[in-house]
Amino acid sequence: MLDAGIKEQLKAYMDKLQQPIELVAAYDDSDKSQELRQLLEELEPMSDKISLRTEESNDVRRPSFAINRIGTDIGVRFAGIPMGHEFTSLVLALLQVGGHPSKAAQEVIEQVQELDGSFEFETYFSLSCQNCPDVVQALNLMSVLNPNIKHTSIDGALFQDEVEQREVMAVPSVYLNGEAWGQGRMTLEEIVARLDTKSDEKEAEKINQKDTFEVLVIGGGPAGASAAIYASRKGISTGIAAERFGGQVADTMGIENLISVPYTEGPKLVGAMEQHVKEYDVDIMNMQRAEKLIPAAKPGLAHEVRLANGGSLKARTLVLSTGARWRQLGVPGEDEYRNKGVAYCPHCDGPLFKGKRVAVIGGGNSGVEAAIDLAGIVGH
Known part of the structure; x- marks a missing residue:
């Protein structure tokens, strides 16, 4: 199932496990179950902290498997075989359930741990989807951080009857406690903000306390990132307010027209772009949708940008780099059936x-x- 090179890399990663974990597999008579069995039997000997057993309950999808931290309620489940774009999700799930710390911001980790209630998430993905891993990995991490959160990732192509019954027509599609909850690429921060009912109020309060920027960039795509870097290099106090850092580039499968880079993928490029911006003194305010611009009353005063969460930013100079969206036809039904038969990838x-x-x-x-x-x- 895994070639020798991948096995060597995985074994090195599995050395980082801090807690014993158990792989609990549910098989049927299908060929895919045999593939899953082979994968799990290759994973088990990679660490003495990994054990493998077969699921006895009939109340689970087959083929599927859970990764559980022994002696706790912490775990995640994959329905299908997480290869392709989801292979990284599998590796991270093994590590995080096994106690290896996440690189997520401490503030977000604490926000997840403080979420109150019972959350049963299901995410439908496809192995060729480059946006699905962000959602799968975010919800897996949340289920590791908070025992009240459970998550199952489901390969839609493998569970076609289920997909048709629920009328899933776009991935990633997320269900919460049995009800449709979200579609499309979402970051950990975006998911947590939706669940934390007071997050907008908290964020607006923080925003309102910020000093006036000399330069405020609206939009976090390549143009906005470039503008922020240039301004900051000149010693100018600079901020970026972006609905989603990276913009549409994050949804792009393959990029082959970036000079000197023969090929890259959107999420990888966005990650490198954000890291570049963070090397400078730039205040990145992600998940901030600008709704209203109030120009300065006279030269020398600050412009004001009002945000959707009720916060307000001020700056002496604004750079508007609001980017692009998927091109629309403008025909009846297009908006109503987006992600319900109208797809873009x-x-x-x-x-x-x-x-x-x-x-x-x-x-x-x-x-x-x-x-x-x-x-x-x-x-x-």
Whole structure:
């Protein structure tokens, strides 16, 4: 199942386990179950802190497996085989359930630990989806940090009947306590903010206490990041307010037109971009949607930007780098059926349309590539 090189790397990672963990597998008679069995049997001997047993209960999806911290209620479950883009999710789940600390900000970790209530999450993913791992990894980490949170990741292509019953037509799709809760790429911070009912109020209070910036950049895509770096290098007090740092680049599968970089992927580029900005004295205010601009009453005074959470930022100079969105057709039903049959990523959502008739709108290179990709999956 795993080649020799991957096994060596995994074994090195498994040396970081601090707590004993148990892999609890649920099999059926399918070929996929045999693949899962092979994967888990290859993982078990990589550390003396890993054990493997078979699930006896019939109340779980098959094939699936849980990763549990022995003697505790801490654990995560994968329904399917987390390979492809989800292989990193598997490695992180093993490490985090095994007690290896997360790199998430301490403030966010404490916010997760303080969440009150019972949260049973289910996330539908596809192995070709580059946005799904962000959601899967965030919810897995939350289930490790807070015993009141449970999470199961489900390969939609493998559980097609379930996908059709719930009318899942886009990934990642997240269900909370049995009800549809969210779709699309979400960061740990975004998920926690939705669950913490007082997060907007807290964030607005922090925002309102900030001093006036000399330069405030609205938007966190490549243009906004570049503007912030240039301003900060000149010794100018600089801030970035972005609805989502990285913007649409974070949703891009492959990038081949960045000079000197033959190929990279959106999430990887966004991570490097954020790290670059953080090397300078730039105040990055993520998940901040600007709603209103109030220009300065006269030269020399500050402009004001009002945010959706009720906070307000002031700056002597504003740089508007609000970026791009998926192109819309503007036809009836498009908004209502977004992520319910209207999709924008053949890689992510294609497996959910297996055997169905699909139309690709657009005849440029993206449209042709989408049609080629889908031809091996869909009915027509």
